[in-house]
Amino acid sequence: MATDTLIGAGFSDPVFQSQASFRALLAALSEPGTRQTIDAGIVPPAGLHAATATALLTLADYETPIWLPAALRDGPAGAWLRFHCGAALVEEPRRAAFAVIDGTETAPLLADFDPGTDQFPDRSTTIIVQCEALDGGEAVTLAGPGILGSCSVAPAGLRPGFWAEVAANNAAYPLGVDLLLTHGDAVVGLPRSTHIGEAR
Structure with missing residues (x-):
């Protein structure tokens, strides 16, 4: 069998690793702007960061379609x-x-994904945005639930206009998508309830 057709391993201890990963993801979304580490020890497939692969392995199953x-x-x-x-x-x-x-790609837009409905806002898409780094980019301020006052983030490798898309997403609250920004084994959460301030 050719090497590129082999499927790498997932969790070696599914219960423990998925619970630990879920706690990290919950912390990322409940404390927007804070960096959480997801280290389940898996080797992600080509094209996915370790945090991305681990998040999907933790959250997705046969009932959750993935784009x-x-x-x-x-x-x-x-x-x-x-x-x-x-x-x-x-x-x-x-x-x-x-x-x-991919944070650098111009499409699809955040608005192309499911924002949920008035009856079921929780059925919106959760989007994982793979970044070149979680620092060193354009800094923006964050405020809202889970943030004491305000904080700033500066992920690198995001397309022009990305933060305007995030601000428009927040303006539609309680509808809108939730975001997880990833690089390597780290993740930063940006739920739809987070307000985006001016770039600095």
Whole structure:
């Protein structure tokens, strides 16, 4: 069998590792702007950061459709997720419960994903944005639930206009998508309730 067709391992201790990862993800979304580490010891498939792969392994199952860029969907990352999560990989962003986007790519837009409905705002898409780094980029201020006063983040490798998209997403609250910014084994949460201030 060719090396590039082999599917790497998932969790070695699914209960312990998924619980620890879930706690880190919950902390990221309940304390926006704080950096959390997700270290489950897995080797992610090509194209996914360790935090991205671990988050999907923790949150996704056969009932949660995932959107990936075509290059990932049709490659090792797609095969890995189908095998370990049993998840359906969808081509239409609005059908996804979870999505992975490259922060530098111009499409799809955050508004292309499901913002939920008035009756079920919790059924919106959670988008994982893979960044070049979680610091060193354009700094913006954050405020809102889970933040004492305000804080700032400066992830690198985000497309022009990204923060305007995030601000528009917040303006639609309680509808809107929730975001997880990842790099390596680290993650920063940006729920739809987070207000985005001016870039600094």
